[in-house]
Amino acid sequence: MTSREIAGKTIEFDEDGFLANPQDWDKDVAQELAHEVGIDELTASHWQVIEFSRSDFDERGEAPTLRRLKVAAGVPTKDLYELFPKKPAKKIAYVSGLGKPHGCI
Amino acid sequence: MKKLLILGAGTAGTMVANKMIHHLDLLEWDITIVDQDETHYYQPGFLFIPFGIYGPNDVIKPKRNYIPAGVNLIMSPIEQIEPEKNRVRLAKDSRYLEYDYLVIATGTRPVPEETPGLEGPGWGDTIHEFYTHSGAVTLAKRLRYWDGGRLVVNIMEMPFKCPVAPLEFVFLADWWFHEQGLRDKVDITFVTPLPGAFTKPRAGALLGDILERKNVHLVTDFYAEGVDQDAKVLRSYDENEVPYDMLVTIPVNMGAEMIAQSGLGDELNHVPVDKHTFVHADYDNIFALGDAAALPTSKAGSVAHFAVETWTENFLRYIDGLEMTHQFDGHANCYIESGFGKGILIDFNYDVEPLPGKFPLPGVGPFSLLQESEMNHWGKMMFRWMYWNILLKGKEMPITSQMSMAGKWN
Numbered sequence: 001m002t003s004r005e006i007a008g009k010t011i012e013f014d015e016d017g018f019l020a021n022p023q024d025w026d027k028d029v030a031q032e033l034a035h036e037v038g039i040d041e042l043t044a045s046h047w048q049v050i051e052f053s054r055s056d057f058d059e060r061g062e063a064p065t066l067r068r069l070k071v072a073a074g075v076p077t078k079d080l081y082e083l084f085p086k087k088p089a090k091k092i093a094y095v096s097g098l099g100k101p102h103g104c105i
Numbered sequence: 106m107k108k109l110l111i112l113g114a115g116t117a118g119t120m121v122a123n124k125m126i127h128h129l130d131l132l133e134w135d136i137t138i139v140d141q142d143e144t145h146y147y148q149p150g151f152l153f154i155p156f157g158i159y160g161p162n163d164v165i166k167p168k169r170n171y172i173p174a175g176v177n178l179i180m181s182p183i184e185q186i187e188p189e190k191n192r193v194r195l196a197k198d199s200r201y202l203e204y205d206y207l208v209i210a211t212g213t214r215p216v217p218e219e220t221p222g223l224e225g226p227g228w229g230d231t232i233h234e235f236y237t238h239s240g241a242v243t244l245a246k247r248l249r250y251w252d253g254g255r256l257v258v259n260i261m262e263m264p265f266k267c268p269v270a271p272l273e274f275v276f277l278a279d280w281w282f283h284e285q286g287l288r289d290k291v292d293i294t295f296v297t298p299l300p301g302a303f304t305k306p307r308a309g310a311l312l313g314d315i316l317e318r319k320n321v322h323l324v325t326d327f328y329a330e331g332v333d334q335d336a337k338v339l340r341s342y343d344e345n346e347v348p349y350d351m352l353v354t355i356p357v358n359m360g361a362e363m364i365a366q367s368g369l370g371d372e373l374n375h376v377p378v379d380k381h382t383f384v385h386a387d388y389d390n391i392f393a394l395g396d397a398a399a400l401p402t403s404k405a406g407s408v409a410h411f412a413v414e415t416w417t418e419n420f421l422r423y424i425d426g427l428e429m430t431h432q433f434d435g436h437a438n439c440y441i442e443s444g445f446g447k448g449i450l451i452d453f454n455y456d457v458e459p460l461p462g463k464f465p466l467p468g469v470g471p472f473s474l475l476q477e478s479e480m481n482h483w484g485k486m487m488f489r490w491m492y493w494n495i496l497l498k499g500k501e502m503p504i505t506s507q508m509s510m511a512g513k514w515n
Contacts, residue, residue, distance in 0.1 A: 077328070
């Protein structure tokens with residue numbers, strides 16, 4: 001557990017480097033977390049994904065998989081790779097202030 | 106009469122039938138199990154068929170032999186579960202079966218049509234899978250006459266059943282090509298959507314080292330979008346390509362289509378249930394066991410076995426109106442065949458990753474955890490007998506259903 005200052009707030013991060021408490025998150029925090037993973041500007045398309053992920057987390061207790069984002073949120077996987085390049089599932093969870101995706105085994 | 110209905114007579118469903126026949130009073134209970142196929146496959150054995158270690162007939166037995174007298178067995182496809190009406194519609198005679206309690210054990214299966222370009226002219230020729238009996242047998246024939254090239258083994262998507270099998274496949278392929286005198290002509294690449302060889306960090310590191318030692322290339326974070334059969338490449342969503350001469354794929358795994366039609370599944374038709382008690386998220390008289398359940402642990406026979414043991418204790422309390430006090434911990438126990446007559450054993454649960462140690466007797470073994478040994482290989486080979494004669498019949502195994510830390514070290 002470490003803590004850092006993000007958008008004027010002191011925020012705790014878990015051992016995987018993800019936000020420890022999803023309730024610490026707000027839109028300014030998201031913007032700054034996005035910068036950290038190389039996304040300059042959060043567009044409406046980004047926000048659609050982030051907002052779905054947050055509400056899905058509230059309901060199911062885990063960050064959505066790419067397939068869930070495709071099927072339940074209707075965002076094609078290709079678009080997710082464009083919005084959150086290289087590691088979309090991880091980056092989406094990170095920017096949305098959720099824990100590391102399980103990647104279930 | 107109260108009615109217990111079990112859907113699926115695979116590993117989990119068969120174990121449930123065999124447990125329940127001993128615990129439920131048949132003057133009060135009607136137990137019925139439904140399946141559409143007559144043949145029970147020993148699925149862990151599919152891995153050995155492509156390399157001729159097992160023949161096609163070494164992994165099959167009639168399902169009927171494993172369903173105890175006193176349990177009604179109906180052979181029919183299942184069309185739909187109607188959870189509001191507590192009944193299930195079968196394809197055969199459009200018959201309805203009513204239930205007081207329902208156990209969904211319809212498993213998960215490879216669905217190659219989910220990936221663009223995977224099926225088509227190359228399927229069964231340059232593109233193979235070994236998660237079905239026919240796929241494994243076809244691959245065995247093809248491998249026998251293959252003269253080498255780029256062998257690519259890829260995982261399309263998580264989760265899929267028996268998560269160690271693709272690694273075992275490359276370990277065995279390395280051994281087998283050595284035996285054939287072909288290893289110098291075969292370039293083996295393992296392609297995974299995960300960030301490493303395996304999800305759990307310590308096991309992932311060990312397995313990654315073994316891949317390197319066996320000269321198997323590892324491509325990680327590769328989420329395959331599709332296959333271009335003309336160019337013979339596997340393509341990812343972020344536009345990376347892996348060329349192949351022979352592709353052995355683990356297709357997307359999905360639960361039964363009937364689950365989706367019944368509105369009981371997630372986006373992969375796996376059934377969301379409580380991870381400790383297996384009760385369905387929306388219906389308190391529906392359970393899902395085995396691969397059919399959406400749980401954050403491996404889809405594997407050992408998990409199904411430990412889950413059924415825990416579920417049995419709980420279910421007997423539940424039908425008496427008592428609280429379910431046994432909590433399933435996600436326990437999994439997997440032999441990993443590593444080639445050249447050796448194997449690795451891993452033992453883990455929801456919270457504890459695979460650790461080194463001795464198993465099942467602390468300090469003694471005979472099996473070594475998270476380490477290669479010949480004894481582990483024999484454990485794996487012996488397991489087929491255990492599966493048919495002990496596990497499926499619901500008899501006691503010398504392993505506790507809850508994971509134990511005894512004999513493990515950090």
